[in-house]
Amino acid sequence: MAATDQSETDRSAASTDTTARSAILRTEGLAKLYGELVAVDYVDLSVSEGDFHSIIGPNGAGKTTLLDLITGGREPTAGSIYFEDEDITDLESDELVHEGIARSFQITSVLDGLTVFENVRLATQAIQYGSLSKVDTLIRKAGSHGSIDEQTREILEQIGLEDQAQIPAQNLSYGDRRKLEIGIVLATDPKLVLLDEPTAGMSIDKKHETIELIEDVLADATVILVEHDVELVMQLSDQITVLHQGQILADGTPDEIADNQEVQDAYLGGHTDE
Numbered sequence: 160m161a162a163t164d165q166s167e168t169d170r171s172a173a174s175t176d177t178t179a180r181s182a183i184l185r186t187e188g189l190a191k192l193y194g195e196l197v198a199v200d201y202v203d204l205s206v207s208e209g210d211f212h213s214i215i216g217p218n219g220a221g222k223t224t225l226l227d228l229i230t231g232g233r234e235p236t237a238g239s240i241y242f243e244d245e246d247i248t249d250l251e252s253d254e255l256v257h258e259g260i261a262r263s264f265q266i267t268s269v270l271d272g273l274t275v276f277e278n279v280r281l282a283t284q285a286i287q288y289g290s291l292s293k294v295d296t297l298i299r300k301a302g303s304h305g306s307i308d309e310q311t312r313e314i315l316e317q318i319g320l321e322d323q324a325q326i327p328a329q330n331l332s333y334g335d336r337r338k339l340e341i342g343i344v345l346a347t348d349p350k351l352v353l354l355d356e357p358t359a360g361m362s363i364d365k366k367h368e369t370i371e372l373i374e375d376v377l378a379d380a381t382v383i384l385v386e387h388d389v390e391l392v393m394q395l396s397d398q399i400t401v402l403h404q405g406q407i408l409a410d411g412t413p414d415e416i417a418d419n420q421e422v423q424d425a426y427l428g429g430h431t432d433e
């Protein structure tokens with residue numbers, strides 16, 4: 160537990176500000192313990208609707224675990240999660256997709272044996288007809304829905320993969336596979352998208368291309384991004400949360416985070432990349 164008085168004050172001030180701008184997602188006292196290890200330490204996070212909100216912090220700070228808790232991949236030890244003021248703490252991953260919460264790259268993973276077109280169509284169908292996990296049912300329905308095919312084509316155009324529509328996903332280059340993952344997220348028509356290091360392993364050029372694509376196709380959604388490239392995060396984000404040892408060290412705009420001495424000392428000063 161153990162948040163300092165000062166960080167409590169900072170957090171409540173940040174939370175008041177963001178609530179005024181309408182929080183689409185809130186966590187209250189959200190915690191994940193592994194035995195004695197407190198991976199996520201009773202976190203109060205607030206994400207404003209429409210924001211590009213990044214979560215940064217050193218290795219092991221709890222970023223991925225926090226995303227896992229929000230997206231139903233792991234069960235919290237304590238605390239609550241609210242999406243559009245509805246308590247979603249106990250919802251499963253596929254139920255969250257129907258609420259409008261999508262996570263790349265775990266819930267909506269690429270199916271290698273299917274073509275690029277089929278992968279996107281499956282996600283489009285899933286959101287309209289049922290659970291993402293009911294693949295068999297969905298494949299039986301495939302082909303009989305003109306409007307779904309149309310939406311699929313539109314998404315492929317948006318992500319720039321229309322020319323690769325008929326090739327198996329397993330034959331895509333690494334960068335194009337990432338684009339397909341974004342297309343699959345897009346197909347679920349999300350209000351909130353959580354991205355865990357979408358540009359990991361990419362060259363600088365590909366990284367920028369992918370981020371531009373994310374910004375472009377997800378312009379209407381709220382985005383929560385976990386990313387190690389601090390420079391990129393500073394350029395992109397409306398808000399940044401810095402996690403350190405499972406706790407929120409700071410919350411603020413890129414300028415506020417860059418000027419925060421505590422963040423400098425704990426993270427930015429020494430460690431800016433993996």
Ligand SMILES: Nc1ncnc2c1ncn2[C@@H]1O[C@H](COP(=O)(O)OP(=O)(O)OP(=O)(O)O)[C@@H](O)[C@H]1O
Pocket residue numbers: 193196198216217218219220221222223224225
């Ligand atoms: N399944 C698990 N069992 C035990 N400990 C775990 C488990 N998953 C994560 N942890 C621990 O929880 C802490 C937070 O891990 P997490 O992966 O969330 O951090 P992170 O900030 O995403 O790190 P990175 O930047 O390296 O991906 C770490 O100490 C990690 O070792």
